[in-house]
Amino acid sequence: MGFIFLIVVVLFLANQLGFVRLLTDIENLRHILEDLGWIGYLFFISLSVVVAVFLLPGQFLAIVGGLAYGGLVGGCLTIIGASLGCTISFVIGKFLARDYILQRFKNDATFQKIEKGVQENGISFLIFTRLVPIFPFAIQSYAYALTPMSVKKFSLISFLAMMPASFTYTFMASEIATKGISFSLLIELAIAGIFLSLLSYLPKKISRKINRLDTEYNKMK
Known part of the structure; x- marks a missing residue:
């Protein structure tokens, strides 16, 4: 219950204090990160972790990362922060707050x-989602923490599966910041959308390969 109380207090x-409002203020958050210099990298990663653990609105963080740091650096920071955040949340849900989560959300759709x-x-379902x-x-x-999935498997698959969308x-945000809205950008957005859609068909194939490797590894033990 201590962790749940902490979440309520943080929310x-x-x-x-206006922290939630800041998370949805793309331009303001971007300027704050840019003004912090390299320390902004650590702040951005920490922000991603806090957002994930305490269920705060973080849907614009990847966009802010791209605007502030460019596509490559922003993408790397986004995936690092998101991976750390989801892993910590998973560990909390599996080992520290499991009973409460089961009691509170077992009937949640x-x-x-x-x-x-x-x-x-x-x-394959984790990869897809x-x-x-x-x-x-x-x-x-937190939901996956209630399944038998291991921390190692959840963390690795989440990291790899979140990379395409993060980058x-x-x-895209970096392109908008440097070149503005143009016809070529709309074409790139359309290609990116098709690319992400095609990726959604891969999870079952990847899952079968992972399961096959797991089976072979277990046989070698």
């Missing part, structure tokens, strides 16, 4: 869909 303070998806599709954010990013980590968002 209350974040609203009262999102949790039930994720649990059912993992049971029926295994790793990381590639295509059909469920809120932060909630996903796509940051590169």
Whole structure:
């Protein structure tokens, strides 16, 4: 219950102190990061972790990262921060707040869909939901913590599966910041959308390969 109380306190303070408003203010947050210099890298990663753990609105962080640091650096910072955040959330949900989460969310539709998806599709469901954010990013980590999935497998797959979207968002944001809206940019956005859509068909194939490797590894033990 201590962690749950902490979440409630953090959410209350974040609203009262204007932190939630800052997270949705793209231009202001961008200028803050740019003014911090290299320390902004650490601040951005820390911000991503806090957003993931405390279920704060962080849907614009990848865009802000791309605007402030460019596509490559912004993409790297986004994936590092998101990976750390989801892993910490997963560990908290699995080992520290599992009983409360089960009690509080066992009847929640999102949790039930994720649990059912993992049971029926295994790793491919995790890959799919990381590639295509059909469920809120932060909630996903706590939901997956209730499944038998290991921390190592969850962290590695989340990291790899989140990379395409993370770099796509940051590169697109960087392009808008440097070149503005143009016809070529719209073409690039369309290509990026098609690319991400095509990736959503890969999870089952990747999952089968991972499961095959797991089986071979277990046989070698």
